[in-house]
Amino acid sequence: MLLSGDEWAIVGLSLQVSLVAIIGVLPAAFALAYLLARGRFPGKVVVDALVHLPLVLPPVVIGWMLLIAFAPHGVIGAPLARWLGITLMFRWTGAALAAGIMAMPLMVRSIRLSLEAIDPRLEAAARTLGAGRLDSFVTITLPLARPGVLAALVLGFARSLGEFGATITFVSNVPGETATLPLAIYAALQVPGQEMAVWRLALVSVLLSLCALIASEMLLRRGRGRDRETTGPSPHVL
Amino acid sequence: MSFDIALSFARGRRRIETTFVAGGGITALCGPSGVGKSSVLAAIAGLLDPDVGHVVVGGETLFDSTRGIAVAPERRACGMVFQDLRLFPHLSIEANLRYGERRAPPERRIVDFAETVRFLGIAPLLARRPDTVSGGEAQRVAIGRALLSGPRFLLLDEPLAALDAGLRDGIMAVIERIRAEFALPMILVSHSPDDVARLADQVVRMAPEPTSA
Numbered sequence: 273m274l275l276s277g278d279e280w281a282i283v284g285l286s287l288q289v290s291l292v293a294i295i296g297v298l299p300a301a302f303a304l305a306y307l308l309a310r311g312r313f314p315g316k317v318v319v320d321a322l323v324h325l326p327l328v329l330p331p332v333v334i335g336w337m338l339l340i341a342f343a344p345h346g347v348i349g350a351p352l353a354r355w356l357g358i359t360l361m362f363r364w365t366g367a368a369l370a371a372g373i374m375a376m377p378l379m380v381r382s383i384r385l386s387l388e389a390i391d392p393r394l395e396a397a398a399r400t401l402g403a404g405r406l407d408s409f410v411t412i413t414l415p416l417a418r419p420g421v422l423a424a425l426v427l428g429f430a431r432s433l434g435e436f437g438a439t440i441t442f443v444s445n446v447p448g449e450t451a452t453l454p455l456a457i458y459a460a461l462q463v464p465g466q467e468m469a470v471w472r473l474a475l476v477s478v479l480l481s482l483c484a485l486i487a488s489e490m491l492l493r494r495g496r497g498r499d500r501e502t503t504g505p506s507p508h509v510l
Numbered sequence: 511m512s513f514d515i516a517l518s519f520a521r522g523r524r525r526i527e528t529t530f531v532a533g534g535g536i537t538a539l540c541g542p543s544g545v546g547k548s549s550v551l552a553a554i555a556g557l558l559d560p561d562v563g564h565v566v567v568g569g570e571t572l573f574d575s576t577r578g579i580a581v582a583p584e585r586r587a588c589g590m591v592f593q594d595l596r597l598f599p600h601l602s603i604e605a606n607l608r609y610g611e612r613r614a615p616p617e618r619r620i621v622d623f624a625e626t627v628r629f630l631g632i633a634p635l636l637a638r639r640p641d642t643v644s645g646g647e648a649q650r651v652a653i654g655r656a657l658l659s660g661p662r663f664l665l666l667d668e669p670l671a672a673l674d675a676g677l678r679d680g681i682m683a684v685i686e687r688i689r690a691e692f693a694l695p696m697i698l699v700s701h702s703p704d705d706v707a708r709l710a711d712q713v714v715r716m717a718p719e720p721t722s723a
Contacts, residue, residue: 396557397596399583401659402613407584411609415600 275472278447279456283476286452289364290432293372294379294425301376301424305383310392326438327377335441338370342442366443367450371432378431379424386420387413422491430484433477453477513537513567513663513697517553519560521546529563530714534695536685538706541716547699548593550716551665554697555590556583567663568695587618589661589694593668595652597640603651604636610659618660620692630654630684646677653684657692664688664696670705678705685709 275283304323308316326334342349342360352358360366390413398408436454443450445459457473460466516529526546530537539547552558554565556572559580565573567588572581589610597606611623627633630650635643643651649669656664669685670678686709688694700706706713 391596393592393594394596394598396552396583397590397592398598398609399557400555400586400588400590401610401655402584402587403609404582404584407613412598 279472281448282451282453282456282473285364286433289367289371289452290429292368293375293432294428296368297372297376297379301379302383305380305387309384309387323380324377326374331374331437332441334373335370335438338438338442362443362446362450364449367439367452370438370442371435374435374438375428375431379428382424382427383417383420386417390416419491423488426484426488426491430481433480515554515565517550517560517563521549528716532712534693535711536689536696536698536709538710538713539697539699539716540701540706540713542718543701545716545718547716548667551667551697551699555588555665556581556586587660587662589656589659589664591652591656591666591669595648597648597651599640603638603640603643606640606651607655607658610655614660620660621657623658626654626658645672646680649673649681661694664694666696666698668699670702682709
């Protein structure tokens with residue numbers, strides 16, 4: 273398939289935004305997943321609900337919230353600009369943030385399921401063998417959670433590639449900066465004579481999404497094959 | 511080397527209490543199922559803290575509620591063989607065996623790797639995963655893993671319960687050899703009178719407490 277230079281740039285930008293989104297969000301997603309899988313604290317239901325909010329809220333609402341928070345005088349935007357000289361509005365980094373937040377619930381869910389399937393008694397066994405808390409976490413829990421983490425990355429990546437509503441609300445549709453695949457397709461749809469460009473970009477979207485989903489299924493399958501006894505329910509979303 | 515144990519703690523609605531002093535050799539901890547034998551082992555290993563009591567092993571206080579002492583499990587040098595074995599499913603048998611060995615300070619090591627593998631007859635298993643070995647083999651690996659971790663004492667939770675007669679004899683022989691060759695004091699949880707009669711140097715019986723509402 274032949275894409276024009278601009279179209280390759282759109283694909284490149286989309287991949288960049290999605291990769292940065294999932295890698296940036298991963299530590300928070302893991303921490304939240306761990307908290308929800310292992311933590312016992314009052315208000316856990318509320319945290320659980322908040323984490324899942326981007327899954328059910330209209331994306332435009334998330335985008336609007338980000339806009340309020342990261343505006344030059346917003347609660348996060350103001351200190352970011354003053355202390356670090358960073359602004360996310362109308363930037364690809366803002367698109368990555370929006371995509372990351374929208375991907376967060378899927379990622380937390382996938383990691384949480386894999387953590388919940390890990391028998392905590394294995395960590396207790398590691399402790400009696402001389403491993404401290406951190407040691408047993410790193411050598412037992414993390415490796416056993418790996419299939420879930422990998423699946424989270426792939427699913428989050430696929431979700432980020434498709435992110436539209438929050439992104440266009442928060443960072444607008446700036447060609448070459450925030451116009452990722454879905455936004456570029458939307459823009460092309462508004463212009464007469466751009467039908468072929470829409471076809472090409474749409475096909476690329478389908479291909480990328482298919483690859484991500486197949487990769488996630490393969491990762492899960494491999495994880496299940498190897499850790500048959502510890503990975504219980506698998507985090508399928510399909 | 512001796513055990514001086516006094517424990518009292520709540521598990522759900524039950525109260526588990528036991529007090530005993532035991533010397534070296536094998537001490538069998540007996541009692542009806544559900545009386546809290548496994549919980550007592552877990553408390554000695556440091557995996558759960560009793561409400562009141564003390565755990566002193568070989569003169570070293572590992573837990574004392576009145577003095578606020580609770581040594582972390584990884585510093586108790588206790589070789590625990592769990593009833594459900596708990597071999598690490600993502601590691602090879604060799605990596606399972608080496609897990610505790612690598613973390614044990616050299617001066618605490620009592621056996622070397624090759625010797626343990628030969629003694630337990632598990633050399634052919636080393637490259638395999640825990641889910642591909644039989645119950646009797648897994649039991650040997652769990653014992654080997656505990657021995658290699660440089661323990662000062664062993665806690666064995668029903669090491670014979672899941673095995674058929676032929677394998678039981680093999681594991682009993684292993685336990686007797688550990689007693690003879692390493693002089694490791696052991697607490698053995700068992701509800702089989704035959705096993706206790708053959709292995710135990712002394713017997714501690716736990717009686718069910720009346721449930722406190």
